[in-house]
Amino acid sequence: MRGRAARVRHRRPGTAFGRRRRRPSRRVPPGERSRPSHVGGSRMSGPTTGRIVAEISDLHVHFPIRHGRQRLLARAVDGVDLTIHEREIVALVGESGCGKTTIARTIMRLEDATSGSISVAGVDITHVGGRQLRTMRRDFQMIFQDPFESLPANSTAFDVVAEGLAIHHRQLDAPARREAAIAALAACGLPEAVTGRRMFELSGGQRQRVAIASAVAVEPRLLVADEPVSMLDVSLRAGILRVLLDLRERLGIATLFITHDLALAGVFADRVAVLYLGCVVEQGTGAEVIANPAHPYTRALVEVMPKPGGRRGPRALLSGEPPNPTERVTGCRFAARCSLFRALGSPERCTTEPPALRSIGADHAVACHFWDAMAHSTAKEKIV
CATH class of the missing domain: 3.40.50.300 (P-loop containing nucleotide triphosphate hydrolases)
Incomplete structure (x- = not known):
């Protein structure tokens, strides 16, 4: 028993996917521990x-x-x-x-x-x-x-995961690296039998699990x-x-x-x-x-979401074209396609002043000058 315990201590993977699941301590920057969450401004x-x-x-x-x-x-x-x-x-x-x-x-x-x-x-x-x-x-x-594009086709699942461990956990010896790689693949739903298979032998879902294992193993x-x-x-x-x-x-x-x-x-x-x-x-x-979408663009996305039973809501058509990304927009980027902008009579503020992201609730912020118009059911009916 003493020899087995000694072997376990010697391997010390040092990752969450090894036998010792203790994350290495890291310096926490001053003030980070007590930094509060906040809502406001941008x-x-x-x-x-x-x-x-x-x-x-x-x-x-x-x-x-x-x-x-x-x-x-x-x-x-x-x-x-x-x-x-x-x-x-x-x-x-x-x-x-x-x-x-x-x-x-x-x-x-x-x-x-x-x-x-x-x-x-x-x-x-x-x-x-x-x-x-x-x-x-x-x-x-x-x-x-x-x-299919991000993983090398001829590499095995083990090689893909072990490469990151070799780069970022150099303290691991070969047995510990193998243990950590197999554990990471297992945590992503891939059994040890898959570790020796090459990427071209795996399905798309299996490949994506390998990609996730490679990312989180470090x-x-x-x-x-x-x-x-x-x-x-x-x-x-x-x-x-x-x-x-x-x-x-x-x-x-x-x-x-x-x-x-x-x-x-x-x-x-x-x-x-x-x-x-x-x-x-x-x-x-x-x-x-x-x-409660407060921006007309978000509302348009919500309206085309599938509803229970496979139904979709009324189509919220966005007229016009997005502005050219090479042209500087002086006001709201969405104004040219915004149904709320048209329903309110094309307010000048929308074309001259970029809206800032502002807090409108405990966990909600929006970048729209007239977001409150979206809160009224009558306005919603006009807009969509």
Whole structure:
């Protein structure tokens, strides 16, 4: 028995997926422990009381493009503020081209921020690079949308997971690394028999589980999930979502969940942020945003959500075209397509003053000058 105990102590995986499930201690930045959640101004924190894990402040991401001889800037992200707490799932919702994936890639430092800041675990990562960035990547990991493109086809499931452990947990010897990799795969619903299979031998759902295991095996503080179930059959999606929820409870991971599906975000996430053309237009708990949408764009998304019995609500048609992302908008970006704007007689304020994200409730904020008009049933009937 003494020899067996000695062997267990020697292996010491040092990860949550090994025999010793004790997370290595990390320095908590001063003031982070007692930082309160808040609502107001242009930022809104969720109802959770855990430590702040990720904080995005006034993030702008612009891309230079050429139009003939002209050099223009496409404003993909234009002033986003977002806070994510420990164990919290925040869903970023919007249609294609609104800037969701750009925000995710900028957090992962795959794109450079034009201005603003991104902090993870109390450290500003906006401009770090080189060895410092490689060291810090353990704290933030990403699950990509397409597991067929993001994972090497000839690598085994074990190799994919063990690679991250070899980079971010160098103290692990080979047996400990193998134990941790197998445990991470098991936590994602993959038995040990799958560890030796190559990616081309696995289904899409199995590949995505491998991708999740690879991301969480290194014990990140923040998990960025970019449409993690959109490429999967409907029958497989619930299983992947259950895995993410289980890992949240087990590891306390904060998650930024990117999706175009507001109905899914409403039931899966603790908090929802609705994005339109690079700006957050509404934010709150999923239940509150869906039950009482305060922004006309959010209401349009809610109206086309499937209803019980497979029915859909009345179609809320958005007339007009979104503004060109290379042109600077002086007022509200949604005004040209907004039914509330037309119902109120095209107020000048909507075309001259950009609306700030303001608190309208304990867990609800909106960027609309005339949001209160949405609260009246008669106005709702006119708008939709």
